[in-house]
Amino acid sequence: MTFPFDRRFLFVTGKGGVGKSTVTAALALALARRGRRVLVATSGARERLSTLFGVAPFTAESRLVAAGVWGVRIDVDAAMREYGGMMLKSRTVYDAVFDSRLVQGFLAGVPGLHEWAILGKVWYHSTETDGAGRHRFDTVIHDAPATGHGLEMLRVPKVIVDLVPPGILRRDAERAWHDLTDPIRSGVVVVALPEELPTTEALELVEALTSELGLPIAAVVANGVLEPLFTPAERQALLAAVPSGLAQPGDVGSSGEAGLMSAARRAIREELQAEHLARLAAVAAAYVELPLLPHGAMSLPGASTLAERFG
Numbered sequence: 001m002t003f004p005f006d007r008r009f010l011f012v013t014g015k016g017g018v019g020k021s022t023v024t025a026a027l028a029l030a031l032a033r034r035g036r037r038v039l040v041a042t043s044g045a046r047e048r049l050s051t052l053f054g055v056a057p058f059t060a061e062s063r064l065v066a067a068g069v070w071g072v073r074i075d076v077d078a079a080m081r082e083y084g085g086m087m088l089k090s091r092t093v094y095d096a097v098f099d100s101r102l103v104q105g106f107l108a109g110v111p112g113l114h115e116w117a118i119l120g121k122v123w124y125h126s127t128e129t130d131g132a133g134r135h136r137f138d139t140v141i142h143d144a145p146a147t148g149h150g151l152e153m154l155r156v157p158k159v160i161v162d163l164v165p166p167g168i169l170r171r172d173a174e175r176a177w178h179d180l181t182d183p184i185r186s187g188v189v190v191v192a193l194p195e196e197l198p199t200t201e202a203l204e205l206v207e208a209l210t211s212e213l214g215l216p217i218a219a220v221v222a223n224g225v226l227e228p229l230f231t232p233a234e235r236q237a238l239l240a241a242v243p244s245g246l247a248q249p250g251d252v253g254s255s256g257e258a259g260l261m262s263a264a265r266r267a268i269r270e271e272l273q274a275e276h277l278a279r280l281a282a283v284a285a286a287y288v289e290l291p292l293l294p295h296g297a298m299s300l301p302g303a304s305t306l307a308e309r310f311g
């Protein structure tokens, strides 16, 4: 299945450093090319998305960062302030007491409220409408925290829905959870590298997201894929040739053998990668492979190249 471009909310997560921000940027460009207005949202202290788009650092005010793509940085303190204000019903009262240690301590002590303030704010952007009632953005992509933290973040609205008594906090979480669990509307994009541990972790993440939380997976993205030099048949032939090649005493140290050995090493790498890719491809309806770019992917041309792979 091709990538589900029609979702309104995408939550991009995966192990640290696997390419979540890069995938977010590539995906945003792919969606914008289809005429969609896209908002990319991040909350990371060291957000790299602005570097990727070659623009000034993102701020709490969404700004156009590429054709059809807006960027916003969720200010955690501001999000908490807004949330606390809503919970205390009166902003004035809240502002008056926000700086008191008591209130800060209270908010910090509510487990997950910090995460929920961020996720809730990003989700809110996916519901925003203009004066004519039209959605401001067709798709909101959350460049979310890495695996453990990302999963924590997604757990919070469910915990609130399940455990918190009816009230403002639950009403909002219910609306968000309704959207997040709707496969027509939302989806998690799991990013992985085609290596043993990252693949296993990505599969565990997919399992936790689906079985435990009941969240739809929009796609699994295998990033940093080595473009194969050999066909599967060539790989097999190379691997079969190595032991017998080494068994020939006259060949040891010859340039022919060195060439064969390096080709065989590459074949082994490709063979292992193919196994990991097959495991990743098997767990999601939509599956995308992004090549390892020789010069890195920290630029708009790099992200544009990757965007084409979304089909």
Ligand SMILES: Nc1ncnc2c1ncn2[C@@H]1O[C@H](COP(=O)(O)OP(=O)(O)OP(=O)(O)O)[C@@H](O)[C@H]1O
Pocket (backbone or CB within 6 Å): 015, 016, 017, 018, 019, 020, 021, 022, 023, 048, 146, 223, 224, 225, 290, 291, 292, 293, 294, 295, 296, 297, 298, 306
């Ligand atoms: N397909 C690719 N080809 C080449 N380099 C890549 C590719 N994808 C990502 N990179 C590089 O890998 C590094 C990490 O990528 P990125 O910042 O997107 O990861 P991340 O998952 O967002 O990291 P973090 O967990 O720190 O937020 C960056 O230097 C990026 O340019």
Ligand SMILES: [Mg+2]
Pocket (backbone or CB within 6 Å): 020, 021, 022, 044, 048, 143
């Ligand atoms: Mg990142």
